Amino acid sequence: MLPRHLFALALLGAVACKDTSLDPLAFTPNKGTVVLNGYGQQGVTLVPDTGTATSFVSLPASFDGAYHRITRDTLLTTSSKAGGDLLHLVNLVTGTAKAIQLPAASNPGNATLVAGRSEANIVVALRDSQAIAFVTNLGNATPTITLRRNVGQCPVDVAQFDTELYVLDANLNCRTDYSVVGPSRLLRLRFANNVIDTIPLGSTIFGAANMTPQGASLYIGSFGNVNYGTGTVLQAGAIVKYDMDTRAIVVRGPMPPGTFGTVVSPGRDGNIYAWVSADASTFPGRVVRVDSTALAAAGPFLGSTTFANLRAPDSTAANCTAVAVDTRGRVYCPVVGAAGASKLYVYNANYLLIRTLNVGQGAVAVQAR
Amino acid sequence: MLATNVLVLAAMLVMPSQDTARQARVLPGVRTEALADEVARAAVVRSVRDARAGAQATLSALVAGMPGIGARSARGESTWQLRGARSEQVLVTLDGVSLNDPASGMADASDIPLAALATVRVAPGASAAAGGGAIGGTIALTSSDAPVLSVVSGAFGARGVEGAGTLRLGSVRLRAGAAWREARNDFPFVNTDGTVGSDSVERRVNNDERRYAVFASAKSPSGWFTLLASRSERGLVGAMNVRASDDDRALTDRLMLRGGVGGGNWTLAAGVRSLTMRYTNRLAPTLDTDARTLSPDLEASLRAGELSWRLGGGADRLRATGFAETTRWRGWASVERGARVGMWRGTAGLRVDAIGGAAPIGSPWLGVEHAGDIAPYLRVGQAFRAPTLYDLYFAAPQRLGARALRPERTVFDAEAGMRARAGRGRVALNAALFTRIVDDAIIWFPGNFTWSPSNVGRERTVGGEASAQLMTERTTVLLWGGATRAMLEAGGLTLPTPYVPDVTGGLTVQQRVGSATWSIAARGVGARSFTAAPESRATLLTPVGLLDLAWSRPFTWNGAPVQLALGITNMLDARWESVRRFPSVGRAWTLALTLSP
Numbered sequence: 018m019l020p021r022h023l024f025a026l027a028l029l030g031a032v033a034c035k036d037t038s039l040d041p042l043a044f045t046p047n048k049g050t051v052v053l054n055g056y057g058q059q060g061v062t063l064v065p066d067t068g069t070a071t072s073f074v075s076l077p078a079s080f081d082g083a084y085h086r087i088t089r090d091t092l093l094t095t096s097s098k099a100g101g102d103l104l105h106l107v108n109l110v111t112g113t114a115k116a117i118q119l120p121a122a123s124n125p126g127n128a129t130l131v132a133g134r135s136e137a138n139i140v141v142a143l144r145d146s147q148a149i150a151f152v153t154n155l156g157n158a159t160p161t162i163t164l165r166r167n168v169g170q171c172p173v174d175v176a177q178f179d180t181e182l183y184v185l186d187a188n189l190n191c192r193t194d195y196s197v198v199g200p201s202r203l204l205r206l207r208f209a210n211n212v213i214d215t216i217p218l219g220s221t222i223f224g225a226a227n228m229t230p231q232g233a234s235l236y237i238g239s240f241g242n243v244n245y246g247t248g249t250v251l252q253a254g255a256i257v258k259y260d261m262d263t264r265a266i267v268v269r270g271p272m273p274p275g276t277f278g279t280v281v282s283p284g285r286d287g288n289i290y291a292w293v294s295a296d297a298s299t300f301p302g303r304v305v306r307v308d309s310t311a312l313a314a315a316g317p318f319l320g321s322t323t324f325a326n327l328r329a330p331d332s333t334a335a336n337c338t339a340v341a342v343d344t345r346g347r348v349y350c351p352v353v354g355a356a357g358a359s360k361l362y363v364y365n366a367n368y369l370l371i372r373t374l375n376v377g378q379g380a381v382a383v384q385a386r
Numbered sequence: 387m388l389a390t391n392v393l394v395l396a397a398m399l400v401m402p403s404q405d406t407a408r409q410a411r412v413l414p415g416v417r418t419e420a421l422a423d424e425v426a427r428a429a430v431v432r433s434v435r436d437a438r439a440g441a442q443a444t445l446s447a448l449v450a451g452m453p454g455i456g457a458r459s460a461r462g463e464s465t466w467q468l469r470g471a472r473s474e475q476v477l478v479t480l481d482g483v484s485l486n487d488p489a490s491g492m493a494d495a496s497d498i499p500l501a502a503l504a505t506v507r508v509a510p511g512a513s514a515a516a517g518g519g520a521i522g523g524t525i526a527l528t529s530s531d532a533p534v535l536s537v538v539s540g541a542f543g544a545r546g547v548e549g550a551g552t553l554r555l556g557s558v559r560l561r562a563g564a565a566w567r568e569a570r571n572d573f574p575f576v577n578t579d580g581t582v583g584s585d586s587v588e589r590r591v592n593n594d595e596r597r598y599a600v601f602a603s604a605k606s607p608s609g610w611f612t613l614l615a616s617r618s619e620r621g622l623v624g625a626m627n628v629r630a631s632d633d634d635r636a637l638t639d640r641l642m643l644r645g646g647v648g649g650g651n652w653t654l655a656a657g658v659r660s661l662t663m664r665y666t667n668r669l670a671p672t673l674d675t676d677a678r679t680l681s682p683d684l685e686a687s688l689r690a691g692e693l694s695w696r697l698g699g700g701a702d703r704l705r706a707t708g709f710a711e712t713t714r715w716r717g718w719a720s721v722e723r724g725a726r727v728g729m730w731r732g733t734a735g736l737r738v739d740a741i742g743g744a745a746p747i748g749s750p751w752l753g754v755e756h757a758g759d760i761a762p763y764l765r766v767g768q769a770f771r772a773p774t775l776y777d778l779y780f781a782a783p784q785r786l787g788a789r790a791l792r793p794e795r796t797v798f799d800a801e802a803g804m805r806a807r808a809g810r811g812r813v814a815l816n817a818a819l820f821t822r823i824v825d826d827a828i829i830w831f832p833g834n835f836t837w838s839p840s841n842v843g844r845e846r847t848v849g850g851e852a853s854a855q856l857m858t859e860r861t862t863v864l865l866w867g868g869a870t871r872a873m874l875e876a877g878g879l880t881l882p883t884p885y886v887p888d889v890t891g892g893l894t895v896q897q898r899v900g901s902a903t904w905s906i907a908a909r910g911v912g913a914r915s916f917t918a919a920p921e922s923r924a925t926l927l928t929p930v931g932l933l934d935l936a937w938s939r940p941f942t943w944n945g946a947p948v949q950l951a952l953g954i955t956n957m958l959d960a961r962w963e964s965v966r967r968f969p970s971v972g973r974a975w976t977l978a979l980t981l982s983p
Contacts, residue, residue, distance in 0.1 A: 058919035101627030121629035193670035358877030
């Protein structure tokens with residue numbers, strides 16, 4: 018038995034070294050779904066694959082985050098400058114949470130775990146400080162924070178790829194009104210020499226909001242450009258696929274005209290999913306499924322649109338606040354009703370509603386594990 | 387007893403009354419409250435003179451110390467809750483005129499100087515007669531006629547001066563005054579909202595305020611007018627762990643001008659209120675905004691036989707950065723009848739409000755009470771609150787179209803209580819049980835991108851209040867307490883109404899020693915949820931006990947009566963929050979010198 022395991026391990030290692038598109042999280046067991054509760058009773062709701070019982074981990078009442086990232090059993094999320102500039106770490110195994118104070122008024126964006134670096138095991142984008150924070154959080158030791166300044170106009174997200182750190186610069190006036198300064202950019206920080214390279218994402222990519230690595234591919238969601246004064250979407254959001262091996266943009270996939278607010282979420286079924294807002298007046302949340310190669314919309318569609326045909330129990334379009342998809346193609350769509358009461362709609366791969374669960378209040382994000 | 391009450395109520399509506407009315411309505415002076423606000427209620431009145439003796443130098447301090455009031459303040463404003471109602475569900479009036487801002491729905495009385503006022507009357511319970519918005523009750527302020535000059539100093543840079551003088555010209559009595567007050571408010575607090583295990587003692591930053599006010603009034607046998615104008619500049623201090631608000635500033639201008647004429651059995655009053663708020667941030671000038679509301683109105687009242695009629699109309703006009711200028715029209719009509727049958731006194735009425743083109747809403751009420759030393763009473767009624775202009779427009783970023791919102795509707799508000807007096811009025815007891823059901827409560831929750839209001843479910847409130855007062859020649863003791871349970875049912879959830887404590891109570895003892903007066907006031911506020919979330923210890927603010935001490939002594943100066951008052955609030959330096967994450971001031975002192983010629 019042992020030699021067979023060793024052989025399998027060696028084979029796996031060989032494949033992994035050659036095929037960098039292998040999902041580094043492919044061996045993560047499916048442990049259910051995690052919903053981020055951003056208001057009302059803030060925290061994290063853990064939803065198992067079966068049954069209706071959920072468990073809950075509280076976050077401080079100051080928490081105001083709307084995005085989270087899970088790596089293995091650690092969930093990272095942040096409170097903005099209005100919530101006290103905090104980095105929150107949730108241990109999904111023990112159900113415990115910890116907060117780390119980031120610089121005052123730095124307005125943290127997204128955070129990620131980094132591996133193999135002595136300077137930090139967590140990196141956080143600090144939007145208003147135009148910096149990234151290298152954070153060490155080791156056991157009970159007091160966390161240390163080191164800033165790398167002059168990292169873009171408004172860094173919103175970070176991702177590690179080997180010895181490089183990618184920083185997503187939304188290029189917005191984050192300190193004031195989040196108006197567009199220019200097209201968004203990707204910044205590559207090489208740990209070896211601390212040099213930053215700027216990678217344009219395209220002249221139509223505005224307000225980049227998040228990015229998610231899938232092997233060597235980096236999927237970036239851009240918000241778009243909206244004139245709220247008139248309710249006009251000047252530029253729809255988009256998904257950009259960047260290859261971190263070849264250091265080239267592979268393809269750009271615009272979202273449907275009139276939509277904005279794209280948050281990209283690579284599905285574990287091999288497709289890419291995006292949450293978008295379908296108009297700038299009533300903000301209905303919709304889901305778009307695209308293939309991972311050409312980023313072309315894939316059905317089944319909701320009526321004549323290119324939105325995923327996700328419907329509420331009353332057959333109206335489901336007003337999702339986020340989207341996640343697991344390895345079996347099941348689609349998770351949180352919806353928020355009166356008083357922030359939240360439900361999680363679970364669809365099968367054919368978009369048939371198969372489960373509805375109560376998931377607390379203010380469900381703003383979801384991720385499948 | 388119940389059958390008797392029913393008979394009395396029925397009789398009241400069909401029989402000619404023997405003593406129907408209160409005559410104040412027809413006087414061409416300051417308009418008084420409707421009869422419905424006087425009958426079958428456990429109202430509490432406190433005079434500004436008494437407050438000054440207790441070293442309460444601001445209206446906020448005066449009202450916060452009254453029984454049953456839930457005072458909240460985060461960024462220099464003062465708002466009040468009553469009987470489990472939210473701040474926007476409490477109507478605040480000055481001489482009968484609403485001070486609730488049509489944009490936000492709330493009244494911030496922090497800019498009203500004490501020198502302008504004579505009394506504050508808190509009348510809990512819904513009151514359609516008082517006007518839209520009085521779901522939890524009414525806090526009625528009345529103007530003063532007396533001359534006064536007061537100088538105040540206090541902790542954390544507080545200082546101020548206010549005064550008013552009177553003049554009689556023939557049959558016209560004029561009064562004019564002004565006030566100025568400023569404070570740094572840089573009190574220490576413990577920042578508990580950072581990382582776990584690293585609480586730190588800090589000082590409030592950007593919490594200063596500077597307030598100015600002028601006021602004037604005139605009364606003659608045939609007419610009257612009142613003017614109140616104020617300006618406040620203040621820092622919009624952030625939550626305890628939030629530094630992003632350290633440069634946020636607000637400038638607020640308020641104006642209320644109202645006048646009227648009367649004769650015989652009629653009065654005609656017209657007025658206008660305006661509010662201008664400017665928000666600035668020197669580091670982010672692109673975020674600077676302003677909002678202006680202008681609210682003119684006209685009302686005629688008439689006594690015709692046994693009935694009191696009121697008919698009025700007005701408008702609320704809003705201009706604000708990012709808003710399309712918008713106007714909303716208002717109209718109302720009410721009829722009220724008072725009656726006395728034997729030892730029973732009652733009132734019944736109906737008010738119909740039409741606002742913003744919506745269908746008219748009728749709100750009836752009925753109240754009956756027994757006269758005498760033991761006076762049981764019963765009151766039932768309905769009320770409503772229109773969506774504010776922020777409710778309607780602020781949620782949509784382009785702010786071009788009104789959001790579909792229905793008015794909040796108090797479908798049932800009832801109170802049964804008893805007032806008792808003994809020992810020639812030296813002992814007074816009050817007790818009341820109340821319940822309220824509000825449908826279509828307008829609550830703000832975050833949406834996909836913006837916070838937005840919606841009509842959510844049903845609010846149910848039940849509670850009880852009691853008070854006992856003992857007065858002797860040298861000693862006054864007031865003991866009061868109450869319990870309230872206010873729950874919101876929405877979206878399948880049952881949530882406690884935020885900031886409604888489960889229990890409240892207080893004890894005030896005032897003792898004259900020689901010519902000086904000592905008073906000690908203890909107040910307790912029970913646990914209360916700070917957010918609209920299911921009941922959980924994690925979302926509760928902890929109970930707090932507050933202890934205030936005051937000393938005052940009258941003397942004469944050049945023949946004029948002068949009062950020196952020294953007060954220490956929060957003697958025990960309790961650490962507490964009236965609004966989650968906004969620390970309240972700890973121990974503080976106030977020294978006031980008041981001349982009342």
